[in-house]
Amino acid sequence: xxxxxxxxxxxxxxxxxxxxxxxxxxxxxxxxxxxxxxxxxxxxxxxxxxxxxxxxxxxxxxxxxxxxxxxxxxxxxxxxxxxxxxxxxxxxxxxxxxxxxxxxxxxxxxxxxxxxxxxxxxxxxxxxxxxxxxxxxxxxxxxxxxxxxxxxxxxxxxxxxxxxxxxxxxxxxxxxxxxxxxxxxxxxxxxxxxxxxxxxxxxxxxxxxxxxxxxxxxxxxxxxxxxxxxxxxxxxxxxxxxxxxxxxxxxxxxxxxxxx
Numbered sequence: 001x002x003x004x005x006x007x008x009x010x011x012x013x014x015x016x017x018x019x020x021x022x023x024x025x026x027x028x029x030x031x032x033x034x035x036x037x038x039x040x041x042x043x044x045x046x047x048x049x050x051x052x053x054x055x056x057x058x059x060x061x062x063x064x065x066x067x068x069x070x071x072x073x074x075x076x077x078x079x080x081x082x083x084x085x086x087x088x089x090x091x092x093x094x095x096x097x098x099x100x101x102x103x104x105x106x107x108x109x110x111x112x113x114x115x116x117x118x119x120x121x122x123x124x125x126x127x128x129x130x131x132x133x134x135x136x137x138x139x140x141x142x143x144x145x146x147x148x149x150x151x152x153x154x155x156x157x158x159x160x161x162x163x164x165x166x167x168x169x170x171x172x173x174x175x176x177x178x179x180x181x182x183x184x185x186x187x188x189x190x191x192x193x194x195x196x197x198x199x200x201x202x203x204x205x206x207x208x209x210x211x212x213x214x215x216x217x218x219x220x221x222x223x224x225x226x227x228x229x230x231x232x233x234x235x236x237x238x239x240x241x242x243x244x245x246x247x248x249x250x251x252x253x254x255x256x257x258x259x260x
């Protein structure tokens with residue numbers, strides 16, 4: 001990862017890999033995707049990767065669709081999931097999976113059966129979440145009965161949410177279900193989301209955070225007291241801590257700064 005200009009440790013809260021800007025961040029995220037897919041296939045014969053929505057994952061996807069990146073990925077053995085989804089049809093620009101398919105997955109040789117989308121035509125979000133959890137359990141290799149993704153990409157909202165785990169919502173307290181419907185009153189909607197037990201079982205979790213708009217909240221998540229109900233991103237604690245791939249604008253408020 002030659003474009004990483006600094007690494008900053010935050011202990012169990014994670015490790016920051018700093019790049020200069022959002023374009024470089026997307027490129028480094030694409031390299032992480034490629035490395036995770038190849039390592040998993042070599043070691044276990046299958047790669048399972050969960051994507052998120054947002055502008056930076058979209059930039060990453062556009063890169064992965066390019067031949068110089070795409071040809072490095074064992075697509076026939078790579079399975080794609082989403083850490084969360086809106087209750088919207090694939091044709092909608094609000095659909096995380098729909099946007100990823102249009103901008104990325106429809107342009108690479110991944111088998112359709114390896115792309116796992118939420119069933120938005122299910123009876124209700126609860127039924128969709130239950131079905132998706134079943135899909136996860138049937139594909140993702142387990143450790144002590146819990147599926148372990150090889151890589152989960154996450155974003156962090158300006159309110160501190162991640163996946164569709166929003167401040168003050170019920171899914172933050174979920175300890176048994178791996179995928180859950182989550183009512184989000186401030187958005188007047190229900191989202192579908194991975195829960196903490198599934199996220200924290202992953203072999204690697206990578207937050208992608210770019211821009212000055214994330215700086216204050218990132219500092220609260222990494223420097224401030226633990227308050228998962230107000231800052232859901234703090235619930236992400238995989239073994240070894242998450243990896244934060246961020247640009248220079250996003251770290252401006254942190255207590256720890258790279259040496260000049």
